[in-house]
Amino acid sequence: MRVIRCEGLTKRYGATLAVDRLDLTVGGGQVFGFLGPNGSGKTTTMRMLLGLITPTAGRAWVNERPLPDPDGLARVGAMLEEPAFYPWLTGRRALEVLALHGPPPRRRDAVAAALDRVGLSAVADRRVKAYSQGMRQRLGLAAALLRDPALLVLDEPTNGMDPAGIREFRALLRALADDGMTVFLSSHLLAEVEQVCDRVAVMNRGRLIEEGPVAGLSTVRRRVRVILDEADRDRAREVLAGRRTRTDGPGTLLVEEADGRQVNEALGRAGLWAREILVERPGLEEAFLTLTLTEEDGHAPAAR
Ligand SMILES: Nc1ncnc2c1ncn2[C@@H]1O[C@H](COP(=O)(O)OP(=O)(O)OP(=O)(O)O)[C@@H](O)[C@H]1O
Numbered sequence: 001m002r003v004i005r006c007e008g009l010t011k012r013y014g015a016t017l018a019v020d021r022l023d024l025t026v027g028g029g030q031v032f033g034f035l036g037p038n039g040s041g042k043t044t045t046m047r048m049l050l051g052l053i054t055p056t057a058g059r060a061w062v063n064e065r066p067l068p069d070p071d072g073l074a075r076v077g078a079m080l081e082e083p084a085f086y087p088w089l090t091g092r093r094a095l096e097v098l099a100l101h102g103p104p105p106r107r108r109d110a111v112a113a114a115l116d117r118v119g120l121s122a123v124a125d126r127r128v129k130a131y132s133q134g135m136r137q138r139l140g141l142a143a144a145l146l147r148d149p150a151l152l153v154l155d156e157p158t159n160g161m162d163p164a165g166i167r168e169f170r171a172l173l174r175a176l177a178d179d180g181m182t183v184f185l186s187s188h189l190l191a192e193v194e195q196v197c198d199r200v201a202v203m204n205r206g207r208l209i210e211e212g213p214v215a216g217l218s219t220v221r222r223r224v225r226v227i228l229d230e231a232d233r234d235r236a237r238e239v240l241a242g243r244r245t246r247t248d249g250p251g252t253l254l255v256e257e258a259d260g261r262q263v264n265e266a267l268g269r270a271g272l273w274a275r276e277i278l279v280e281r282p283g284l285e286e287a288f289l290t291l292t293l294t295e296e297d298g299h300a301p302a303a304r
Pocket of ligand 1: 016018038039045188
């Protein structure tokens with residue numbers, strides 16, 4: 001099933017083309033990453049898909065229904081901004097209040113099921129003001145899950161979360177997709193989406209640059225830069241002969257489409273110790289001039 005389909009979807013704000021003729025199809029039961037630097041049009045696309053703003057041109061379908069048909073949107077859960085809850089309510093009460101507004105959830109135990117799904121049952125009777133940032137984000141996710149959505153639209157959901165919270169949140173999204181839900185997730189950090197997404201679309205300045213499985217994208221292509229003693233360079237090149245290598249200065253080798261750990265291991269086995277092994281993403285750097293790589297994202301473990 002095509003859960004999301006856009007044809008020439010466009011949104012213009014005065015002189016700004018926020019989204020420029022977007023053609024995109026997202027199939028069901030997967031985590032789909034919507035990647036791009038700040039201002040590339042991700043939020044605007046999501047707002048159009050949720051029927052919150054009207055496209056300037058083009059068409060879109062959600063759950064196989066043309067927008068703005070409310071039936072298509074009935075089974076969509078969304079979290080577009082940091083979720084806001086009354087701090088004095090408990091997590092459970094906050095969800096009960098939401099369940100009372102709008103169409104009734106299909107399950108009578110929707111609140112308990114959503115709390116359980118996001119792992120908040122044990123703290124459901126604490127007040128929201130005592131929740132950590134990660135717990136609040138999970139409560140936001142529970143709110144989006146209340147009406148059994150087929151599609152979950154999440155705009156930068158892990159913004160402001162700590163690394164442990166991000167890991168838990170990723171595992172949660174993966175589990176939802178494994179149960180058949182489609183998760184459409186935006187981020188400006190490649191490291192965040194590549195670990196959880198089946199496919200990725202890359203946006204830049206309102207336009208779709210690429211779309212496909214994470215490993216196949218040229219914007220996501222990896223290259224390993226090996227910096228060694230000058231005298232070792234040519235032997236290292238022989239050791240790595242099965243791979244696409246080239247030299248880049250007297251003590252540097254570039255290994256295309258490689259994995260930092262494997263390169264490190266191959267060199268170590270041959271008794272060659274690199275000074276530095278760096279994983280680079282040349283396509284990404286070209287595409288995302290504003291992207292900030294984290295240390296975890298940009299570096300392979302050093303040789304020991
Ligand atoms: N309501 C609006 N009025 C005018 N311009 C807007 C409006 N909403 C978005 N834009 C502009 O459209 C472009 C795309 O913005 P959008 O928020 O969709 O990008 P984004 O990829 O979601 O970025 P971010 O990660 O910062 O949210 C930006 O240039 C933005 O300034």
